[in-house]
Amino acid sequence: MSAPAIPAVSPRLAGGRARARGERFGGIVEAAFRAHAVLVYGFLYLPIVVVIVFAFNANSLATIWTGFSTEWFGAALENRVVQKAIENSLIVAFFNAILATTFGTMAALGLQRVPPRLRLAFDAMTYVSIIVPEIVIALSTLIFLATAFDVVNPALAGLQGDGADAFQLGRGHATIIAAHVLFNTSLVLLLVRARLSSMDRTQVEASYDLFATPWRTFRQITFPQLLPAIVAGFLLAFTFSFDDYVITSFLAGPGSSTLPLYVFGQVKRGVSPETNAVAAMIFAFTIGTLLIGQFLLARNARRTGARGSEASVAGMITETR
Amino acid sequence: MTGPAAGRRGPSRSSIATGILLLPAGLWYVLLLVAPLLIVVLFSFGEKARNGGYEPAFVVDNYGQVLARPDPFLDSLRLATIGTILTMLIALPLAYFLATRVGGRKSLLVLLLVIPFWTSFLIRTYSWLIILGPRGAAGFIGDAIGDPAFRILGTEIGVLIGMTYGYLPLMIFPLYVTLERMDRSLVEASKDLGAGRWASFRQITLPIILPGLITGSILVFIPMMGEYVIPAILGYGRTFLIGNALVLDFLEARHWPAGAAKAVGLIALMLISISAYLWFLNRGRRTREVSVL
Numbered sequence: 001m002s003a004p005a006i007p008a009v010s011p012r013l014a015g016g017r018a019r020a021r022g023e024r025f026g027g028i029v030e031a032a033f034r035a036h037a038v039l040v041y042g043f044l045y046l047p048i049v050v051v052i053v054f055a056f057n058a059n060s061l062a063t064i065w066t067g068f069s070t071e072w073f074g075a076a077l078e079n080r081v082v083q084k085a086i087e088n089s090l091i092v093a094f095f096n097a098i099l100a101t102t103f104g105t106m107a108a109l110g111l112q113r114v115p116p117r118l119r120l121a122f123d124a125m126t127y128v129s130i131i132v133p134e135i136v137i138a139l140s141t142l143i144f145l146a147t148a149f150d151v152v153n154p155a156l157a158g159l160q161g162d163g164a165d166a167f168q169l170g171r172g173h174a175t176i177i178a179a180h181v182l183f184n185t186s187l188v189l190l191l192v193r194a195r196l197s198s199m200d201r202t203q204v205e206a207s208y209d210l211f212a213t214p215w216r217t218f219r220q221i222t223f224p225q226l227l228p229a230i231v232a233g234f235l236l237a238f239t240f241s242f243d244d245y246v247i248t249s250f251l252a253g254p255g256s257s258t259l260p261l262y263v264f265g266q267v268k269r270g271v272s273p274e275t276n277a278v279a280a281m282i283f284a285f286t287i288g289t290l291l292i293g294q295f296l297l298a299r300n301a302r303r304t305g306a307r308g309s310e311a312s313v314a315g316m317i318t319e320t321r
Numbered sequence: 322m323t324g325p326a327a328g329r330r331g332p333s334r335s336s337i338a339t340g341i342l343l344l345p346a347g348l349w350y351v352l353l354l355v356a357p358l359l360i361v362v363l364f365s366f367g368e369k370a371r372n373g374g375y376e377p378a379f380v381v382d383n384y385g386q387v388l389a390r391p392d393p394f395l396d397s398l399r400l401a402t403i404g405t406i407l408t409m410l411i412a413l414p415l416a417y418f419l420a421t422r423v424g425g426r427k428s429l430l431v432l433l434l435v436i437p438f439w440t441s442f443l444i445r446t447y448s449w450l451i452i453l454g455p456r457g458a459a460g461f462i463g464d465a466i467g468d469p470a471f472r473i474l475g476t477e478i479g480v481l482i483g484m485t486y487g488y489l490p491l492m493i494f495p496l497y498v499t500l501e502r503m504d505r506s507l508v509e510a511s512k513d514l515g516a517g518r519w520a521s522f523r524q525i526t527l528p529i530i531l532p533g534l535i536t537g538s539i540l541v542f543i544p545m546m547g548e549y550v551i552p553a554i555l556g557y558g559r560t561f562l563i564g565n566a567l568v569l570d571f572l573e574a575r576h577w578p579a580g581a582a583k584a585v586g587l588i589a590l591m592l593i594s595i596s597a598y599l600w601f602l603n604r605g606r607r608t609r610e611v612s613v614l
Contacts, residue, residue: 029518033418040415043486044437047448054451064456103345110342113335122343125350131539132358133547133591135564136584139571140357143364143375143581182353185346214338243441245550250571260443267447267554279444286440294432 048283055280057273072277082278084255085262089242091173092258096180097238103181104188105230108196109222111189129186138250141179145171145251171253179251180241187240188233195229228297235293239286365581373575383582393583394590397562400477401545402594404484405492408541409534411485412492416533417526419493420500431497438490446483447554453479475557483551488544492537499533500526535602539595546591563587 058069076082111119129137149169156168199222207217245260252261259282266275368378387394419430437445453459453473463471473479503526511521549564558565563583570580 030422033414033422036414037418040411040489041433043411044434044489046452047445047486048437048440050451051444051448099345103349106342107346110339113339114343122347122350125354128358129350129354131543133543133564133587135547135549135567136361136587137354137357139567139580139584140361141353142571143577144353144357144360147360147375178349178353182349185349189346239439243443245443249568260441263441263443263447264550264554267443267450271447271450275447279441279447282444283440287436290436290439 051276052280052283054271054273055276057276060273072273073281076274076277076281079274081257081262082259085257085259088173088256089258089260092176092180092248092256093238093241095173096177096184096241097234099177099181100184100237101188101230101234103185104233105192105226107185108189108192109218111193112196126186126189129182130190134183134246137179137183138247141175141182141247142250145175145178171251172256175251175253176248176256176258177241179247180237180244183247184233184237184240187236188230191229191233191236192226195226199225228300231293231296231300235289239289242286243282361581361584364578365585367578367581369576369578373577375577383578384586386579387582387586393561393563393566394586396477396560397546397548397564397587398590398594400481400484400560400562401542401548404481404488404545405538405542407481407485408489408492409538411489412496412537413534416493416496416500419497420503421505434490434493442487443550446487446551449479449483449486449555450474453482453555474555475559477556477560479555480552480560480562483555484545484548487551488541491540491544495533495536495540496530497533499530503529531602535599538598542595543591546594547587 054065055072056068056070057065058067058071059065107122111122114122153168160167203221203225204217207221212220242258243260244258245264248258249261249264252258259278263275263278263282266272364375365383366379366381368376368380368382370376419427423430451457455463455472459471459473462473463469473482507525507529508521511525516524547564548562549568552558552560552562552565553568563586566583567580567587570576570583
């Protein structure tokens with residue numbers, strides 16, 4: 001921040017004065033701020049609460065409340081289509097998160113020591129992959145892969161000789177993962193790079209002065225310091241993939257439908273309590289992952305003495321751009 | 322910055338290591354970002370193959386179609402602009418409140434903002450079907466104004482509520498971060514010099530938070546321009562935005578060239594509107610550069 005500080009006013013004094021002024025002129029303004037905040041939080045949570053409440057509705061019409069019941073959770077979990085969708089979602093989200101976290105972290109480390117021109121090109125692609133609307137990424141990947149498969153598949157068929165069961169490339173888990181990894185690698189890269197740039201270099205230098213190898217320095221000094229960003233990146237990548245509809249709908253093949261695709265298809269026919277039960281379970285799962293991540297980072301922060309944004313997933317997300 | 326390894330280990334070994342580190346991400350960027358985007362541009366000049374897809378050709382007909390039927394583009398631009406302004410109006414007081422008035426509970430309140438943003442966008446969107454439906458808000462308002470046919474779903478209002486709701490956190494985060502880092506003593510100084518609340522907001526706070534406001538607007542505007550899920554669900558597909566047109570072209574009509582031209586049109590429209598916005602904000606300001614991200 002380029003603004004010059006004015007040291008004459010101590011923060012405590014400034015705070016006190018602001019409060020005094022607030023009481024004199026702006027009691028109503030303060031109350032309005034508070035009321036606005038309450039309303040916004042209510043607005044943000046209303047849809048979540050509604051879905052969860054209606055998942056426990058006994059009535060089979062989702063919007064009429066008749067009584068409490070947990071039968072829809074059982075029904076949803078016994079549904080073969082839902083089971084398959086959960087399996088697909090977990091496969092896609094897990095492999096996406098592993099690959100994106102690895103690639104993003106590697107790139108962030110590599111970018112520390114490249115010529116400015118190469119770094120600029122890399123940055124440009126990172127930002128483009130994030131700011132191009134998701135639907136454009138989805139459709140461009142679809143036509144690119146479909147075209148590439150049209151070229152490769154006849155060759156593959158030729159190699160394998162005759163037979164209808166010859167191995168062919170097509171849409172499925174791999175195409176969904178490939179497209180998700182693009183966006184998520186950029187996210188992880190930004191998170192890890194932000195952490196790298198705020199990292200204390202003296203420990204790394206001390207480690208080299210003590211003749212540690214680069215690998216040992218990375219393992220014992222750099223990696224532990226980067227861990228919060230890597231964990232946050234992994235969780236972000238996992239939930240993004242687990243929740244994604246647009247890219248997945250373009251790149252899924254037969255049999256690789258994920259939970260969001262199932263939910264979207266159901267919703268188009270009208271909301272059912274079973275859909276709400278699936279949704280409530282997804283909420284529980286994603287909020288659970290976030291809170292576990294938050295807990296891990298807070299524990300790590302206590303151990304390493306880190307404070308502020310590094311201690312929470314929330315802090316990392318709000319502060320990385 | 323040159324890492325210590327570069328100096329100690331000799332350039333060749335270190336640059337091989339750097340190359341390996343950058344390889345997977347670089348490969349992904351080239352194969353799944355640059356190549357696909359180039360192919361979209363190429364295909365936008367092609368023709369539809371007989372059974373769908375792409376047939377090589379060089380025609381500008383697809384762009385002619387975009388210009389002949391600009392409605393989805395104009396509707397997207399209009400709704401994304403209104404939506405961005407709405408999120409700004411809602412986010413600004415909240416971010417200000419969180420950054421200056423909350424004190425110790427700050428991290429809890431920020432976590433509470435991240436949770437809805439973190440959970441499924443699709444589910445949070447369809448939940449408005451229940452809230453705004455005939456047995457929810459629409460029915461309630463309909464009774465109050467004596468119009469039983471009053472509806473919110475299937476109208477642009479429903480879509481706007483969904484968009485504002487869905488992308489609000491993306492406006493709050495950058496605003497909160499800039500306000501949080503702001504030097505509050507400047508505001509105090511302006512007040513000591515006799516500036517009123519509004520004057521000190523306009524002359525001190527606003528210029529400082531402008532970068533956050535710009536980041537927030539762009540983060541919100543872009544997904545709103547390409548939105549598909551919200552108009553499909555809350556607009557019943559009647560609000561037909563660019564996203565709906567793209568899904569129709571690619572997944573149903575399989576007219577790839579027409580869709581590719583629309584995708585190029587969407588990117589162009591986005592770049593033009595964002596440049597115009599930055600130009601408008603920079604106008605009259607002396608030298609300060611405004612960066613996008």
